[in-house]
Amino acid sequence: MIPLSHFLFISACLFCIGLYAVLTKRNAIQVLIGIEFMINAAVLNFVAFGRFDANGGGGQMFALFAIVLAAAGVAVALAIILNVYKHFKTIDPVKTDTLKD
Amino acid sequence: MLSLLIFLPIAAAILILILPSRFEKVFKHICLGVSIIQFLLSLFIYLNFNSGTSAAGISNAGQYQLTEKLPWIRLDLGSIGKLEIDYFLGIDGLSMPFLLLSALVMFVATIASWEIKTNLRAYYPLFLLLNTAVIGVFCALDFFLFYIFYELMLLPLYFLIGMWGGVRREYAAIKFFLYTLFGSVFMLLVIIGLYFSVTDPTSGNHTFNMILMMDPANYLDGSIFSAIANQELFGISARLLAFIVLFVAFAIKVPIVPLHTWLPDAHVEAPTPVSIILAGLLLKVGGYGILRICYSIFPDAAIQSSWWIGLIGMVSILYGALNALAQTDLKRMIAYSSVSHMGFVLLGIASATTEGVSGAMYQMISHGALSAMLFFLVGMIYNRVHDREISSFRGLSELMPQFSAFVMIAFFASLGLPGFSAFIAEAFSLIGAFTSVYLPEWMAIGGSVGILLSAAYFLWTLQRMFFGQIRLKGGEEWKTTLYDANIREKIALLPLAALALLLGIFPSLLFDKMNASVLAFVQLITG
Amino acid sequence: MPVSDIQIFLVLPVVVLPLISFLFIFAGKKLNTENLALFHISVSFLLSLYLFSAIWDKQTFHIQWSWFSVGGTEFKAGILLNNLSVLMMVLVSGIATLVHVYSRVYMKGDPNIHKYWAYLGLFCFSMLSLVISDSLLLIYLFWELVGFSSYLLIGFWYTRDSAARASKKAFIMNRIGDLGFLTGIMIIYQQFHTLDLTLLFAENGFMQTSFIQNAMWVSDTSGMPEIWLTIAGAVFFLGAMAKSAQFPLHTWLPDAMEGPTSVSSLIHAATMVAAGVFLIARIYPVFNPQVLNMMVITGTITAFMAATIALTQNDIKRILAYSTISQLGFMIMALGIGAYSESIFHLSTHAFFKCLLFLAAGAVIHEMHHHRDKLGLDFDFQDIRRMGGLRKRMPLACISMCIASAALIGLPLTSGFLSKDAMLIKTFEWASEQVGILKIVPYLMLLSSALTAFYISRLIFKVFFAKPDVISSPVISAAKDAPKQMTYVLLILAFLSTFLPFSLNPLSYEVSWLWSGFRSVESTQAGFYHQLIPVIVNAISMLLIILAYLMYVNGKYSRLASGEGLLFRVSSGEWYLNQFYSFTFVKSVEKLAELSWRIDRYVIDSIVLSTAAVVRNISDFSRWTDKNIVDGAVNGSGAMVSKAGSIFRMLQSGRLQHYLLSILLILLTFLILTFFI
Incomplete structure (x- = not known):
């Protein structure tokens, strides 16, 4: 039996990698991938906690729910990225800094 | 009654402010209506005025007529006592004639305002405010109220000169401002000093009531202006000092030499209606203040300084006349002639005789009408060609016969031709000064030389501008612009000429109304 | 036939009718004023004749009304008719009537003829009123009005410069005399507190009952130093001198010939210039021996001087004017020696x-x-x-x-x-x-x-x-x-x-x-x-x-x-008095006026303006402090805020990743603060 802390450790690693990608990557797709990493870290946590949940699979269910939401979110995000590209001719988040004003 | 007279213009001013600007054309008619109503009211007051000795006024509050007394400010100041300021109005023989004069001069000034074309919505309310203040000054019997009206006059005047004035209006305004500031600041100090010296015998409070200030019994023992205590300030008697301060404040208005130089500049820069009011009424406020306040409250100090006041009067007469002789600008010449004529007022007042004081009062009324007429006439010519230099005109009587006839009436009336009011006024001022025990005889004789000089400058002007062959600076072009007097102008001039003539032939019209007050006044100051 | 109170209605029209002629001036040129004026003056003349016959050597007539009162003193206006006044009345109205008739032809065709009749009416009114007035104040009043109408008539052809100048000169020189008259009135008023002629100068009037004691001139009501009696006489005489063109105040009369000749004959020969003589005659008791001697000397000099000048003049009217001056000198001199009746006779x-x-x-x-x-x-x-x-x-x-x-x-x-x-x-x-x-x-x-x-x-x-x-x-x-x-x-x-x-x-x-x-x-x-x-x-x-x-x-x-010769030139130069006056008095008055104007300009004004400059400098200084010290503090704090603002502003880079980073940092800080401290 793999103890819970291993899952959590993996999940934390995944989250940190995702966070790093989100904060540093110069490509929106890569940022999106980072976000996916972070969501999946959360999903992993759900599944792991669900394994140790005594009464029923609430964790599994939330995990599935989150995966579906993430898929939908990726679709929306990709659409936004496409639009950003159309508008700015780039998907580098450093250059799309019009929020400033 | 008096409140109605005072606040009617304010009501009209508010009306003008409210009305939308498409009614701009009727503003002047509103203003004219107000002055006509005021004139009728004051005529009514004049006709119903009680001129008996039991209604002499001066230092007796019960003898004032049409009094209105309302407690206005009653502020408890703790240990200093209760602040007692009344809304106290009333008239006697010294102030009643001025009401009539004010209404008449305002009427003429309103007609003269026809020439004002810009910013009417500001002009007329200011004009009406000035009207209120002037009438208020003549009616107020509470020193505080008097001071408020007195200062209130300056505000609209400042703007009227400053906004509708001539080229050098800023210069004139700063001069005017400096002079008046100099006067009123010290006056306020004296008012406060008087306030702390005088108590109301019925309530025991300190009071601003002028009439109570005239009675030595109302002064607190040992207070600064008490006649008995005879306190000293800077080495001279406090009462004398206060008298001098108040005298200077009012004398600036009169004006006296050497405090007169604001007057020619203000006149030259002011638009015609303001000149009319300035000469016709504001100068009289000075004379009235000297009679009502300086002399009545500080009679002892007044008698003490008679010699100097008489001298100032004589010097003003001669100096003003000589200056008028040297002028090349018609309006400036008339402004200086005002200085000269107002000198008679001082000379008459300084004499402290019934003849002299009556003459001084008469001179103020007469000069009010005549100077309004003179400035109106100058305004007429300035309006037509925008030039006032005497040397630019010649032979005008050929070109503008009716205008010239009015000029001749005004000039001859001003130089004291018998049959016009100024003659009676100047004769009695001089007779009073001559018979006075306080003034040496040579002052009256010196003053009478002013009559000679006034003949010289008026006739010289007449000869240079109106007689001879037509020769105008503007050539043929001016011949068409210099049209004769029109109906509106004649309506303004006729009442003034009629008043001067009427008062010259029937002096009793005025003397009868003020004799009792003048007698009481002389009684008060000579004791 | 005694003149009763009812017949006052005969006296008033004498003066009022010419006044009506004057008032027609307001009717302008529309009215045929010449007939009306002639009618008025001739009725006035007939009434004068009647009054003359009723009063001359028979009685005096005096009626008074209250005019006005000043303080407690009442001034009355009234009519006093005695031999002197009725004589003058007939003289004035009679000559005026003749001159009216004469002027109808003489002035025919003048464009301002209606004014001529009006002015003439004014003159007759004031002159007739002058001779019947019963108080000094009234006499003074009409005295000046006479001068005024003379001014108008001398300057009748006002488009001529010389006429305009002459009228001005006449009025101003007469004013000098008027000042004397006025001073005299002041002295009399102070001494007796009345200006009524009968009270003052009649038999046992105030003037007669006043006396000189210890160098004081004492009357019932008050007293003055003795010198004032002489001064009073002298100043009244000064008034008469100006009006009657006595040396040295005579120079206006020759110039007054600028007026129409008919006017010169009426005003400047027959009537108005005699007003000075009339005045002296009316108030004769005022004059003490010193003043009478003054009159003798003045009259003699005038008579002699004017006669010498008349010798060499070439202008016909000027000769006559000087002749008038000379004759007036005779009359004044005669009054001075006490030949009262002779003087009036000559008048x-x-x-x-x-x-x-x-x-x-x-x-x-x-x-x-x-x-x-x-x-x-x-x-x-x-x-x-x-x-x-x-x-x-x-x-x-x-x-x-x-x-x-x-x-x-x-x-x-x-x-x-x-x-x-x-x-x-x-x-x-x-x-x-x-x-x-x-x-x-x-x-x-x-x-x-x-x-x-x-x-x-x-x-x-x-x-x-x-x-x-x-x-x-x-x-x-x-x-x-x-x-x-x-x-x-x-x-x-x-x-x-x-x-x-x-x-x-x-x-x-x-x-x-x-x-x-x-x-x-x-x-x-x-x-x-x-x-x-x-x-x-x-x-x-x-x-x-x-x-x-x-x-x-x-x-x-x-x-x-x-x-040729000095004497001739002095005479034809009219003794050079005009030049002398213009050189001394006129110039000096002009200089004085100029001087006082300069004083006004440069002395008084510069005091005011330097006060203004001081005030301005003070306000400039206070503006400086306001800007640099008071405002400095205010602006400084403002600047600090804005600096801080711009620093914080840099945080808002617009870059999503920065925002996320800061969210993370804040979150972390928050967590650290919550859980570890």
Whole structure:
């Protein structure tokens, strides 16, 4: 039996990698991938906690729910990225800094 | 009654402010209506005025007529006592004639305002405010109220000169401002000093009531202006000092030499209606203040300084006349002639005789009408060609016969031709000064030389501008612009000429109304 | 027939009717004012005649109304008719009527004729009112009005510069006298507290009951130092001097000839200038011996000076003006020596013959002017050198003028003989009681009288008898006698210049009704002067007339008349008084005015302006402190805030990743703070 802390450790690693990608990557797709990493870290946590949940699979269910939401979110995000590209001719988040004003 | 007279213009001013600007054309008619109503009211007051000795006024509050007394400010100041300021109005023989004069001069000034074309919505309310203040000054019997009206006059005047004035209006305004500031600041100090010296015998409070200030019994023992205590300030008697301060404040208005130089500049820069009011009424406020306040409250100090006041009067007469002789600008010449004529007022007042004081009062009324007429006439010519230099005109009587006839009436009336009011006024001022025990005889004789000089400058002007062959600076072009007097102008001039003539032939019209007050006044100051 | 109160309605129209003529000025040119004016003045004259017959030597009439009161003193207005006033009334209204008739022709066609009648009405009104007034204040009032109407009439042709100047000069010089009058009124008022003539000057009036004690002039009500009595007399006399053109205030009268000739004859010869004499006569008790002597001296100097000037003038009206001045000097002198009735007598006779002289001269001028303009020539139509030989052309004018001149000279059978000799006789009688310089007065008067004979003969001979001038001879030959209306007037006046209206005996003034009307005491000194003086005077006069004839008609002694020599130049330069005045008084007043204007400009104004400058500097300073110190503090804090703002602003880079990073950091900080501290 793999103890819970291993899952959590993996999940934390995944989250940190995702966070790093989100904060540093110069490509929106890569940022999106980072976000996916972070969501999946959360999903992993759900599944792991669900394994140790005594009464029923609430964790599994939330995990599935989150995966579906993430898929939908990726679709929306990709659409936004496409639009950003159309508008700015780039998907580098450093250059799309019009929020400033 | 008096409140109605005072606040009617304010009501009209508010009306003008409210009305939308498409009614701009009727503003002047509103203003004219107000002055006509005021004139009728004051005529009514004049006709119903009680001129008996039991209604002499001066230092007796019960003898004032049409009094209105309302407690206005009653502020408890703790240990200093209760602040007692009344809304106290009333008239006697010294102030009643001025009401009539004010209404008449305002009427003429309103007609003269026809020439004002810009910013009417500001002009007329200011004009009406000035009207209120002037009438208020003549009616107020509470020193505080008097001071408020007195200062209130300056505000609209400042703007009227400053906004509708001539080229050098800023210069004139700063001069005017400096002079008046100099006067009123010290006056306020004296008012406060008087306030702390005088108590109301019925309530025991300190009071601003002028009439109570005239009675030595109302002064607190040992207070600064008490006649008995005879306190000293800077080495001279406090009462004398206060008298001098108040005298200077009012004398600036009169004006006296050497405090007169604001007057020619203000006149030259002011638009015609303001000149009319300035000469016709504001100068009289000075004379009235000297009679009502300086002399009545500080009679002892007044008698003490008679010699100097008489001298100032004589010097003003001669100096003003000589200056008028040297002028090349018609309006400036008339402004200086005002200085000269107002000198008679001082000379008459300084004499402290019934003849002299009556003459001084008469001179103020007469000069009010005549100077309004003179400035109106100058305004007429300035309006037509925008030039006032005497040397630019010649032979005008050929070109503008009716205008010239009015000029001749005004000039001859001003130089004291018998049959016009100024003659009676100047004769009695001089007779009073001559018979006075306080003034040496040579002052009256010196003053009478002013009559000679006034003949010289008026006739010289007449000869240079109106007689001879037509020769105008503007050539043929001016011949068409210099049209004769029109109906509106004649309506303004006729009442003034009629008043001067009427008062010259029937002096009793005025003397009868003020004799009792003048007698009481002389009684008060000579004791 | 006594004049009762009801008949006051007869007195008032006398003065009011001419006033109505004046008021017609407001009707403008629409009305035919000349008939109305003539009607008014003639009714006024008839009423005056009636009043004269009722009052003369019979009674005095006095009525008063309250006019106004000042303080406790009441001033009354009223009418006082006695011998003097009714005489003046008849004189003024009578001559005025004649002048009205004359003017109808003389002034015909003037574009401002309606004004002429109006001004004339104003003059008659004020002059008639002046003579019937009963208080000094009223007299003063009309005194100035008379001066005013004279101003208007002198300047009647106001488009001429010279007329405008002359009218101004006349008014201002009269004002000098008015000042004297006013000062006199002030003195009298202080002393007696009334200005009523009857109260003051009647028998046992205030003036008589006042007395001199311990160098004080004491009356019932008050007292003044003695000197004031002399001053009062002197200043009243100053008033009379200006009005009656006495030396040194006479220079306005010759200039006043700028007015129409008819006006000159009425105002500046017959009536207004006599107002000064009238005033002195009215208030005679005021004058003490010092002032009377002053009058004698002034009158003598005036009479002599004017006569010498008249010798050399060439303007016909100017000669007559100087002659008037000279005659007025005679009257003033006579008043000074106490010859009251003689003076008034001369005033009346002079009024007629001098008026006639002017009107006849006017007729001549009228013709000269008219024909000159018609012929298009250019010369001065009032210059006597351009005239000559008019005797044949204008015989009636010549005759009447000769009669008037005879009266002026004082030849027998004329009115002037009576009055002038009366004055001269009195003068000699008076001088016999004097000592010192006053002794020469009668001789100077005699000399003046002789000069009179010469200058007026010169005028007559030059105008009517001498050969016509080359330039103007076409004009002369075209001239003819004036129209009927004018000529009638001349003839009436000529009659009035003879002895007949005044005395039954052509050689003795003592039977004259006019003279005895004013005689206070029976003259007892029927001394030898009575026979001697007239003879001497006439002998000298005749000699001089002959001399003048030889000089100006026969052209002898041309060196005398040539205009060389100092005396001649002084005379024709009118003693250079005009130049002297303009150099001293006028210039100095102008200088003084200039000076006071400079003082105003540079001294008083610069004080005010330097005060203003000080105030301005103070306010500049306070503006500086305001900007740098007070505002500095305020602005400093503002600047700090904005600095901080811009620092924080840098956080807002607009880059999503930065935002996320900061969210993370804040979250972390928060967590750390929550869980570890």
